[in-house]
Amino acid sequence: MKRPVRIANCSGFYGDRLEAAREMVEGGPIDVLTGDYLAELTMLILWKARRKDPAAGYAKTFLTQLEHVLGTCLDRGIRIVANAGGLNPAGLAARISSLDSQAKIAYVDGDDLVDRLPDLAHLDTGRKLSEAGVKPLTANAYLGGWGIAAALEAGADVVVTGRVTDASLVVGPAAWWHGWTPGDVDAIAGAMAAGHVIECGPQATGGNYAFFDEVTDRRYPGFPIAEVAGDGSSVITKHADTGGLVSAGTVTAQLLYEIAEPAYAGPDAVAHFDSLLLAEEEPDRVRISGTRGSPPGDQLKVALNYDGGYRNTMTLVLTGDRIEEKASWAEQQLFDLLGGKEQFAEVDVTLLRFDHPGSPVNAEATAHLRITVKDPDARKVGRRFSNTTMELALGGYPGFHTTTPPTAESAFGVYWPALVPAALVEHRVTLPDGSRLVIPHPPTGPAVSVPPVSLEARDFGPTRRVSLGAIAGARSGDKGGNANVGFWTRTEDEYTWLRGYLDVPRFRELLPEAAELEVRRFELPNLLALNFVVAGLLGDGVASATRPDPQAKGLGEYLRSRAVEVPVVLLEP
Incomplete structure (x- = not known):
């Protein structure tokens, strides 16, 4: 068997740290440099760029990173794999060739279905595209890693792709390096787990980590590396003398990020996250092993974005006493002046309370009234709306002011997840020779069965009311209109209590916003973890959401701050 392949990440999103590519190449030995640039929202951003310039449609920051490292990678034999191609992988490949004519460039496409879409059903609501009467701007199927593997086998120095799964950026190189076939589902599933851990860059190395007091090196975290072995097991690590932390906790947090059920489905396999095991081998080295895999299904996920119309938001500041009365008065006055709420396609009015009694400074005695209007007609929600808001300045509640001056309307998109038969998608790779x-x-094929872990409920005795975060970490995020929150604990006793305590009704108590929404609960006992998915909490996705936290990044920390009855014995040092 070959030694493990060292796969290093240098980007977790379009806009991530530019210097990360150079740091990963120069910081220590690696075999493959990868970068993830494509979130659901990014596809809409790239569509807007391509509408202005047909030659655009890819992540331009990737080119900047290549200017830093391409020559060094060619000299050292480091392969580069990135999904930065977005909506135009061929165009990006051509641009890379202009950086160095000696580089062998390949690209993967076939994911773009916008001009040949069947009548797909929304993954959560079941509503058909034909019923919604919308025309998608982007529609991209999630491809797997075998096109990447074929390109590397053909000698490509750089492989750029359109929409592949984030984990495919690790699956493809690992399959090429170790000579896997599609039937090696356990090994592929292990690589998927490693890929999911490193896809978001420093979130695996101490970034956004709930127990951040454990991160004693507060320098910016080093980006993660997955050393993937021939059996699919891996070690997650980072370069020496870099900031942050790699621990069982940081890896667990990232494994829980933006997932639903433990059977993590992809186009190459289904990885059963409830089967994997974590072990801290050395400081900043965590082994992932035992991941079971099942063959993939016969459908691929598709991410669609369509034009939602126009929106505008004005935020009014309310100060002092009788906040709710002032907010009600402002809302009434504004919509009376505008001619009523019913003229808009959608109105969202949210009162955000930051004020508290006896505030020692003015700013701490304020609340925000956030008013958003949406409509297909830009004129309705543009300056007419925001200028009218300012008419309350001298004729409304006492202390009126806003957080911004009047603003113009902005276009927004709506995210639509769906499934498409894999047979309708052609996964293509263009090799360096053309x-x-x-x-x-x-x-x-059939799914494997992961044996359930037996845990006995226990009475832990007297309790004390403390924040849930005293016991549990959390990592939250978005998948379109759904939010997920994964909780984990650091000991088996803590998990036994959490598993018995935090059921769906209690979760709804902690998150009243979820009272009328579907909440799904999943157990991952090998990780001492629970995962909750709240369907529809984020509306139609980040591009159209009106929540202050449209990607649910802070939801986990909010829930950790909620007071619960925790057994005293678990709080003792």
């Missing part, structure tokens, strides 16, 4: 391959979809 020849093209069509990559067959992996065969489907």
